[in-house]
Amino acid sequence: MNIELENVYKIYNQGRANEVTALHAVSLAIEPHSMICLRGASGSGKSTLLSVIGCVFPPTSGKASVAGKQISRLPARFLGLYRRQVIGFIFQKFNVLPELSVLDNVTLPLLPLGISPKTRQLRAEPLLEKLSISHRRDFPADEISGGELQRVAIARALINDPPFLLADEPTAHLDTKLSLEFMEIVSDLKASGKTVVIASHDPLVTDHGSVDSVVDIRDGRIV
Amino acid sequence: MQTNFWQRHLNILDYALSSLWRRKLKNGGIAIIFSLVIFLMASFQLLTQSLETTAEKTLSFAPDITLQRLSAGRQVSVPENRIESLAAIFGIRQITPRVWGYHFDEKNGANYTVLGLSSGILQQADLPLAYGRLPKKGKQGEVVISTSVRKSLGLENRKSFTLFRSDLSQISFTVVGIFSENTDILTGDTILMDLEDARDLFRLNNSQVTDLAVSVINPAETNTIAAKISSLMPDTRVLTRSQIRKTYRAVFGWRSGFGSVCLLTALASFVILAWDKASGLSQEEKREIAILKFLGFQINDILALRFWESITVACSSFLLGLTLAYIHVASFEGSLFKPILVGWSVLRPSLNLAPALTFADLLLVFSYSVLPYLAATIIPAWRSAVIRAETII
Numbered sequence: 001m002n003i004e005l006e007n008v009y010k011i012y013n014q015g016r017a018n019e020v021t022a023l024h025a026v027s028l029a030i031e032p033h034s035m036i037c038l039r040g041a042s043g044s045g046k047s048t049l050l051s052v053i054g055c056v057f058p059p060t061s062g063k064a065s066v067a068g069k070q071i072s073r074l075p076a077r078f079l080g081l082y083r084r085q086v087i088g089f090i091f092q093k094f095n096v097l098p099e100l101s102v103l104d105n106v107t108l109p110l111l112p113l114g115i116s117p118k119t120r121q122l123r124a125e126p127l128l129e130k131l132s133i134s135h136r137r138d139f140p141a142d143e144i145s146g147g148e149l150q151r152v153a154i155a156r157a158l159i160n161d162p163p164f165l166l167a168d169e170p171t172a173h174l175d176t177k178l179s180l181e182f183m184e185i186v187s188d189l190k191a192s193g194k195t196v197v198i199a200s201h202d203p204l205v206t207d208h209g210s211v212d213s214v215v216d217i218r219d220g221r222i223v
Numbered sequence: 224m225q226t227n228f229w230q231r232h233l234n235i236l237d238y239a240l241s242s243l244w245r246r247k248l249k250n251g252g253i254a255i256i257f258s259l260v261i262f263l264m265a266s267f268q269l270l271t272q273s274l275e276t277t278a279e280k281t282l283s284f285a286p287d288i289t290l291q292r293l294s295a296g297r298q299v300s301v302p303e304n305r306i307e308s309l310a311a312i313f314g315i316r317q318i319t320p321r322v323w324g325y326h327f328d329e330k331n332g333a334n335y336t337v338l339g340l341s342s343g344i345l346q347q348a349d350l351p352l353a354y355g356r357l358p359k360k361g362k363q364g365e366v367v368i369s370t371s372v373r374k375s376l377g378l379e380n381r382k383s384f385t386l387f388r389s390d391l392s393q394i395s396f397t398v399v400g401i402f403s404e405n406t407d408i409l410t411g412d413t414i415l416m417d418l419e420d421a422r423d424l425f426r427l428n429n430s431q432v433t434d435l436a437v438s439v440i441n442p443a444e445t446n447t448i449a450a451k452i453s454s455l456m457p458d459t460r461v462l463t464r465s466q467i468r469k470t471y472r473a474v475f476g477w478r479s480g481f482g483s484v485c486l487l488t489a490l491a492s493f494v495i496l497a498w499d500k501a502s503g504l505s506q507e508e509k510r511e512i513a514i515l516k517f518l519g520f521q522i523n524d525i526l527a528l529r530f531w532e533s534i535t536v537a538c539s540s541f542l543l544g545l546t547l548a549y550i551h552v553a554s555f556e557g558s559l560f561k562p563i564l565v566g567w568s569v570l571r572p573s574l575n576l577a578p579a580l581t582f583a584d585l586l587l588v589f590s591y592s593v594l595p596y597l598a599a600t601i602i603p604a605w606r607s608a609v610i611r612a613e614t615i616i
Contacts, residue, residue: 055614056517059327077521084519093516099245109518111234114227156518 003030003164008062009049010220014148022048023059024220033194035186037206045169046199053197054166055083069161084109087158088103090167094149096156100143102133105141106155106212116146127155131185147178149160154185165189167198171205174188179204232531235524239531243517252530253497254540256613260486260493261544261592262551263559267394267482269548269586278471282464284350284409284523286319286436287445290452291461300431307454309437314448316440319344320432322421324385326414333375337386339421350415355400358417367400367406367415386424428591438461482560490592494599501529502603510612529604536600537593545588549580 010023022045030036030053037047042086052059054059055071058079071079096105106127107120115123128134131151136144141152150170157165165186171179179202187210190196198205206214216223243250290309293300295376306318322339350357350367358365368376376384378398385393402410422429437452439445449461504512512525520528551557 051613053238055577080516080519080521089517095510095517097511100241104241108515111238112231112520112524114229114234116227116230117234117237123558160519 002032002067003028003061003197004031004074005052005059007064008059008064010045010052011060014060015119021139022220022223023052026062026220026222028222029199030155030195031212032195032198033193035198035210037211037214038197038199038217039201039206039214041089041201044217045220046201046217048220049184050166050168050199053164054087054089055079076217082217084113084117086162088160088162089155090157090165092169092172096141096149096152099140101138101140102128102144102148103137104213105152108156109159124155128169129159131155133171135142146174146179150182151180151185154169154182155167158189163193165194165196166183167196167200169200171200171202172197176204183206183208184209231524232527236531237469239528239535242528243535246571249500251538252369253279254536255502255544256493257536257540257592257596258544258547260490261541261588262547264483264592265545265548266551266557266589267486268588269552269580270560272581273552273557277471279468282409282468282471284406285464285467287439287442287464288437288449289451289467290435290437290456291433291460291462292456292458293460294458299483300427301431301459303430303432305456306435309435309452312438312448312451314441314444314453315437317438319436319438321434322418322425322427323433324421326424328375331375333372334412335372335375337421338415339416339418339424341418343602345415345417351403351406353399353401353403357397357400358415363414363417363420364394364396365399366396366582367402368398368422369402369410369413370404371411372414373398373401375478381509389426396420399559402416448551462606484486486589487557487591490595494595497596498599498603501533501600502606504607508607509614511609512607512610513614516610521531522608525608526601526604526609529607530597530601533597533600533604541589541593544592545585 004163005026005028008026009021012020012022026049029047038049040046051057051085052064052210053066055066055074056079057076058064058072058074065197066082069082070121071082076084097108100108103121103124106124108121110120125137128137133144133148133151133155136148141149144152167186170182174182183205186196186198187208190210198211200206205211237531290301290305291298293299300319303320304544306320309315309318320341321435324337326335327333328335329330342358344455345357346360352367353370355367357367378384382398383395384398387393396414396416400414416424418432420430421427437448439448445465447461449463452459478554512520513523551559
C-alpha cells in the first residue's frame with residue numbers, strides 16, 4: 001500500500017480573476033510503512049499536497065493513487081467514503097469538539113458506520129490505554145491539557161485502523177516536550193506498520209530520527 | 224463495509240440529542256415558543272370540540288320539534304288551540320305548550336330566560352337537579368333556577384325574590400330547586416316556573432303560549448312530521464333538534480375559525496423564525512459540521528442529524544403544548560378562550576368540559592404545527608449539509 005502522485009496540479013478558483021496554482025507538476029512516491037515529512041514555509045503548498053494525499057479533494061490534473069486506488073477523478077462522495085477507510089488525519093488545531101467527552105470525540109468517526117456504542121467503546125479503550133489517556137475517558141475535551149488533547153486527536157485518527165496517518169503541522173501549538181512526545185508516538189505507529197506523512201516546518205519534526213525522508217516544497221513545487 | 228441502517232440512525236439520533244443539549248438555551252427557547260403556539264391552537268381546537276360535545280349532550284333535553292308562529296317575519300304567540308290540530312298528525316307523541324321570554328335585570332345587567340311549563344309536564348319532566356324539586360302542581364310562585372341565576376339575584380341563603388311585570392308591578396317567587404351544573408350550557412340563565420306564572424309575568428292571555436314543544440314517537444320520522452306541520456300551519460316556523468344542533472355548530476365553528484385564523488399568524492411568524500434560525504449557522508456550528516464531514520459524515524448523515532434534531536424539538540413541543548392545552552380545557556375550562564367561544568354574557572354557564580380528543584384532532588393539530596416546522600428547519604438544513612470538509616484545514 002503506497003502513495004503515488006504523478007504530475008499533479010491543484011488550482012484554486014480556476015478561470016477566475018483570483019486563480020491560484022497551489023501545486024505545480026508535483027510527482028511523489030511514498031513507500032509503505034515509512035515516515036515522510038513535507039517541509040516548507042507557510043503558503044508553500046504543503047497543506048494542499050497533504051490534502052490531496054489525504055483524499056480531502058482531488059487534484060485539478062495529474063494522477064494520484066492512494067493504496068492502489070486512483071483518487072484523481074473520484075467524485076467527492078466516494079472520496080469521502082474512501083478517506084474514512086484509509087486515512088487518519090491529525091489537524092493543526094486538533095479540531096476536537098470541546099463539549100464532547102474524550103471517548104465521544106475518539107469514537108466520532110464510527111457513528112456513521114452504524115457501529116453500536118458497546119463496540120465503539122471496545123475499539124476505543126485499547127487506543128486510550130496505549131496513549132495513556134484512559135483516565136480522561138469521560139472528561140469533556142475542554143477540560144483536559146494540551147498534551148492530552150493531542151493524544152485524543154491521534155486516537156481519533158486511528159480509531160478506524162487506517163493504513164495511512166497524516167498530520168498537518170501537529171506541533172504548531174505544542175511546547176518542545178509535547179512535540180517530542182508526539183514524535184515518539186508516531187514513531188511507534190510507523191513501527192507498527194503505518195505509513196506516516198507529516199506536513200511541518202518544525203525542526204523537531206523534520207530532524208527527528210524516525211523520519212525516512214524530507215520533501216521540500218516551495219511555491220507549490222518540490223525542490 | 225456494510226453499514227447497519229438502524230444502528231446508524233440510532234447513533235445519529237444520539238448525537239442529535241447531545242447536540243440539542245449542548246445548545247440547550249437556543250433550542251429550549253425555540254421549544255418553549257413552539258409549545259406555546261401549539262398550546263394556543265390546540266386549546267382552541269379542544270375547547271371547540273368540548274363545547275360541541277357538551278352542547279350535543281345537553282341538546283338531548285331539547286324537544287324533537289319546536290313550533291313557533293310568525294307574523295311579519297317576527298315571532299308572535301301561538302294560540303293554544305293549535306294543539307288539537309297537531310294532535311291529529313300521526314307520529315306525534317306529545318305536545319307541550321310553553322310560555323317563555325327574557326327578563327332583563329337592570330340592577331346587574333343580566334338577561335334571564337323565563338320558561339313556563341304546565342304543571343302536568345313539569346311533573347313528568349326528567350330534569351337533572353343539583354338539589355330541591357320541581358314546582359308542585361297547583362302551587363303558584365315556585366321556581367327552579369341555576370346557580371348562576373341565584374348568584375346574579377344575590378340570593379345567597381334566601382329563597383324568595385321578585386321580578387317586575389311590564390307594568391312595573393311585582394310578582395314574587397320562591398326557589399324550590401337548583402339545576403344541575405351539567406346542564407348549565409342550556410339552563411345557565413333559566414328560571415323555570417309553572418305556565419300560569421309565566422303568563423302572569425309576561426301578561427300573556429290564557430289562550431296564548433310562546434311556542435309548542437313537540438316530541439315524536441319515531442325520531443327517524445322527525446323531518447317528515449316537521450314537514451307535515453309546516454304544510455298544515457304555513458304561518459309557523461318549525462325547528463327540529465338537528466337544525467338547532469347545526470346552529471350551535473355554526474356558532475362555535477365560525478368563532479373557532481376566527482380564533483384559529485388569528486393564531487395562524489402566530490404560527491406563521493414562528494415558522495419564519497424557525498426557518499431563519501435553521502438557515503443561519505454560527506461559526507461554531509459550521510466548524511462542527513466541517514469536522515463531522517471530515518471524519519466521515521456524508522451529506523445524508525448531516526441531513527439525518529438535522530432531521531432528528533428537528534423532529535425531537537417538534538415532537539417534544541407538540542406533546543408539551545397538547546398536554547398543557549388539555550389541562551387548560553379540562554381543569555381551567557379553557558378560560559383563555561372561553562369568552563370568545565361562549566360569549567360575554569353576565570350569566571356564563573359553568574362548564575365541566577371533558578376535552579374530547581379524537582385521532583382526527585391530533586392529526587389536525589400535528590399537521591398545521593409540526594409539519595410546517597419540519598419543513599422550515601429541514602429544507603434549509605441542506606445548506607449545512609453541503610459545507611465542505613476542507614474548510615477546517
